[in-house]
Amino acid sequence: MTLRPDLSIIAATVQPRTRVLDIGCGDGALMAALRDRHGCDARGLELDARDVAAAMGRGLSVVQGDADIDLADYPDNSFDYAILSQTLQTTRRPDWVLDQLLRIGRRAFVSFPNFAHWRVRASLLFGGRMPVTRLLPVEWYATPNIHHVTVDDFRAFLKTRGIVVEGCWFLSGDQRTGSAMANLFAEHAVFLLRRAE
Amino acid sequence: MSEDARFGLSRTVTLPGPLRLDGGVLLSPVDIAYETYGTLAPDGGNAILVCHALTGDHHLASNHPRTGKPGWWTRMVGPSKPIDTDKYLVICANVLGSCLGSSGPATINPATGKPWAMAFPVITIRDMVRAQAMLLDHLGIARLFAVVGGSMGGMQALSWAATFPERVAAAVVIASAARHSAQNIAFHEVGRQAIMADHRWRGGDYYHDSDPPASGLAVARMAAHITYLSEAGLTAKFGRRLQARDAKTFGFDADFQVESYLRHQGLSFVDRFDANSYLYITRALDYFDLAEEHGGTLANAFRGDTRFCLVSFDTDWLYPTSESRTIVHALNAAGAPASFVELSSPFGHDAFLLESPELDRVIGGFLQNGTPR
DSSP: OOOOHHHHHHHHHSOTTOEEEEETOTTSHHHHHHHHHHOOEEEEEESOHHHHHHHHHTTOEEEEOOHHHHGGGSOTTOEEEEEEESOGGGSSOHHHHHHHHHHHEEEEEEEEEOTTSHHHHHIIIIIOSOOOOSSSOSOTTTOSOOSOOOHHHHHHHHHHHTOEEEEEEEEETTEEEOSTTHHHHOSEEEEEEEOOO | OTTOTTSSSSEEEEEOOOEEOTTSOEEOSEEEEEEEESOOOTTSTTEEEEEOOTTOOSOSSSOOTTTOOOOTTTTTEETTSSEETTTSEEEEEOOTTOSSSSSSTTSEETTTTEEOGGGSOOOOHHHHHHHHHHHHHHHTOOSBSEEEEETHHHHHHHHHHHHOGGGBSEEEEESOOSBOOHHHHHHHHHHHHHHHHSTTSGGGOOTTTTOOOHHHHHHHHHHHHHHHSOHHHHHHHTTTOBSSOSSOOSSSSOOBHHHHHHHHHHHHHHTTOOHHHHHHHHHHHHHOBTTGGGTTOGGGGOOSOOEEEEEEETTOOSSOHHHHHHHHHHHHHHTOOEEEEEEOOTTGGGGGGSOOHHHHHHHHHHHHHTSOO
């Protein structure tokens, strides 16, 4: 089973036999990998009923729910990791969701498409139209991505909140790309975060 | 195991008890009618208890011995079905208070030699569960691989996990709730009042002649049956269509198909169900409030290591999705392993008994995950 590149990075970084909450877990591909390869106790939260049913069919513990609402019900520090992959930009209150992630999990993985990637910039600059790219494949009126964010926006946000970055990975296509020019060349970013002590 | 008379179809056992009921009464003896399917594993670890709904019985996956009708959940339980009787020993017991084989108001009170009628003690969902636990003791089953139920069966599954957490590895709760709402109680009270208003009810003392309060019970069933369906389902099935006539009669016959259907539901129900049992079991449902039993906090009901699977249906307004979500929130707060999904169906509360490949997949997958690997 091949994982999406950002999920591969997360799967390779999560410590074995930890407790993991995957928010926006889809059909449970990452959870299944964490359970089967690393012996993790993985739980999931997913909005789409078909995905939830598929994940439950894999024997995973997944709750159908909305990250914008239902994260409030999870106790503090109840997981070693809270994972939010490709979901931050779809939430109504990304700042609140990030607070919840770092309340529920001792650490949090957050991955998102970078809206400042050069192809997005070019599309807007030269085409004058909202970008429709590989990672942002949907027209403006139908996209679930309601809070577009760039790598630099995210870094600035972490700084104002005093959130510690334990690791970051940047992807262009399936390839890793450097951190220095990530805001221009990364299509996709993965951050490993924890609260400042 | 096939030689063991405790296992098989149409079993009845009289357990000496006594069973201490929530109402404070000691019930003794306790009759339990039940069926088992499949074979108990040598380590006893493959037993699944299926709990039935309000008017259900223990003929879960076999033909009913009298009517010849197939069991009520044959599409879920059987060889190679999601609850696979080739893998699991599946048990289904008629609930306490029912009239279909287990102790209830229609059975004989040993103190008087006559039917209990309204002298039967008021029972609760937890009392039903305690009686089932006595049955498992009798069968030599210490711990259930899973307890599964829809509607009132789901309440029993919740009560099992709360009352005997060490005896339940997993609980499947379908189209159910952790308490009866005011609206739930209100509909049941309509049914009970319909029975009691029937002059043939006679304070419940009607067993000596063959003239039970059938009209009252039929009305109770008609009112309840509406709550099992959805408006969209009723509209699709009947709309405003007339029953075998071209025009309204300007009278009070069953002009509309939906009227005719409900009358049929009511009439066919009284052939198989006892009015007093209906009073007792609806009371048990109305008294159900799992949080109240645990100091007012539902999360406190879930202190074991039971895994949970909850399913609701989007058109179920009897036990709507919000009730399942309340349970999920409590399970999350308790840190219990829990899955929950709302499935889509046009059929309202009844959806849990109907064909649903997604429900099959969810339950099959959930149970499979608990199989020792």
